[in-house]
Amino acid sequence: MDLITPIQHSSTYQALIDDLLLHRANRVEFTTKSEGNKRPQLKKFDLDADQDPFYSRHKFKPFPEAIESNGLELQDVTTRETAIRSKTVAGGGDDATAGSYQGDSFTGATSATDLASAVDSLPKLLERKKQLEMHTSILQAVMNEVAARDVPQFFELESALASGQYKNDSAKAKSQVMALVTDTSKGNVEDKIRLVIVFCLATTAPGSDVSEVVQAMANALENQGSNDSGKAADGQGVLSKEDRAKLDMGLKAIEYLKKLRSMQMIPTNISDAEDYGSKSSGNADLLSGFMARATNQATGLLAKATEKVSSMLGKIVKHHSTRVVENLCEMRPNTEDDEYLYLDPKVKGDVDIKALRQMTRAPYREVITFMISGGCYAEYQNLQMIANERRSVTYGSTELLSPCEFLSQLGKLS
């Protein structure tokens, strides 16, 4: 039972869109920041992960990579477009009609075919440019949220907690969490609550420690307000009504989870982090490569990204459900494959599991993973790590929840 995955901050493009912006049924909505005289505008986009090549390639990539690729592809498309447009202008100057036998008749004929193919490809190119520009504005909106709320710091700390890095040092974990939740310039109310929940579920910190952290957070918020609440006239930050409601709900959620934990209904999710594919040296290369490219390019978005989000280029660990599905698919002994029920609708009556284990079973080519009572994009993305050419993994749930929605449901439960 993995309650950490739906709550954690994430680092991949699609999961961030779902977490930070208004995202429902493949439609994303956000308000652009007002700059100068421009009023903030409400923008709505429909995302199609299957038809949009940029989105399907980058939805599971870490956010900085998505920004970088977007910049590069847009540059490439713009260059090609200007080349075609200049060709069409030049083509008008040349006598490009077929059959004009002048001194360079051969060149005249080739430029006509070039022109024709260029003009044919122009609409597609413009379509692609429009899609890339849509992603640029979405990336910008996500970047604004990420920068305002310092999401990478929360992400980093939560990943460290969830992957067991603080297994033997819970005092250090507590102090780090305490430092971040009492810092009023970082994160909004929900970010802090989510960090505390991950701290509570992922470590063996005693209930008293958790309560201490919660109290410190609540005090800091009450006294100084959150980073996005307005300052009152006397210079002290004041918690707005919405933030207060969120804080109350968050506190209830934490109480509920503490209760569950004390009844030992949730196993503390410490396991050796098994990272997929990337080794630590590979990551260092990736990061330095990214920094180098960023310093060469002048785009504002990328420069801002390097500053804030380079910590999101880290290893991605397999979540609980990914590990279980992998064990089941590969039929590993002494794992969930032995414990899980085996129900086969094509066979009437009971299946003899012992006999089944002796037989060689054909490998599963298609897996449908279904979450009852709430799934999330982060889990979907994590599961795709074990999909390959021979095995496709489909993910579904009764409802797809963003972390804040899941948090509000937890808050209704104490």
Add this chain to the structure above:
Amino acid sequence: MLSLNNDTHGISSSGTTSSAAGAGAGISSSIMYNDTPAGTSYNQWKILIYDVPCRSIISPLLSVSQLRARGVTLHLLIGTEREAIPDVPAVYFVKPTRENLKMIAQDCAKRLYSKVHINFATKLDRSLMEEFGKLVVQNGCLDMIASLHDQYLDFVCLERNLFSLCNQKDSYALMNRSGVTDVDMDNYLSDVAYGLLSVVGTSGSVPVIRCAKVRMFCCYCCCFFFLSLDGCMQSLLTCVTMSCTTGWSTGNGGTKTQQTHRRTSLYFDQPQNATQSSPICHFGP
């Protein structure tokens, strides 16, 4: 569903192995597409009428232009005031509820459209079917109804490998609250089972089900759900082999019984904790 004649110029699922691609293609093939341009006699203009849950099923899959390519000139919500367009057929895609059936019967009585093709997102209950039949016969408009299908498309397919059921909101909070009753759980789980049946059916292959066997407390919930799904699928398998016409739409737009050369595995998990208070009362030590 949108080609009103029965020939199968459907969109095939283009040989992809993912089941939700089959699902996406399933809904497209149930809104079958002809290669001939819309407006010709093969693919005549039609009106699509849906209710709110079915709108959320269609909208991630087909845009307005794609609907137009399939011959749909106008798409309307069933609950809105609609004018008569007597020379155009209407395709309904709704959930099989009493209110929807009443509205369809009223539309038929008023003869708003030329012919009516009704498609339900899930199975129509026998009692509702009989009520509907009575209403239609009483109004004398039986000739209006050209076809009636159960489409088993009760899920929202967001991407090739991602789907969600259009079930109740706040399900985690509702199912884990302290006052939850057995009846609530049973209803919820049977809704989920039917939704999954649609998914599995549209993907066209019969999966093996693996699920956690949580020792003491969750047996009731788990086993009920999985066995009911198992039971649903067994009975549906029997129906299909007997060629019962329930409008079973497969992702490949072809054979009804799929011999699974590729085994599918359906794996369940629940983020909810194992304590539901009622099972504790029944099964506690």
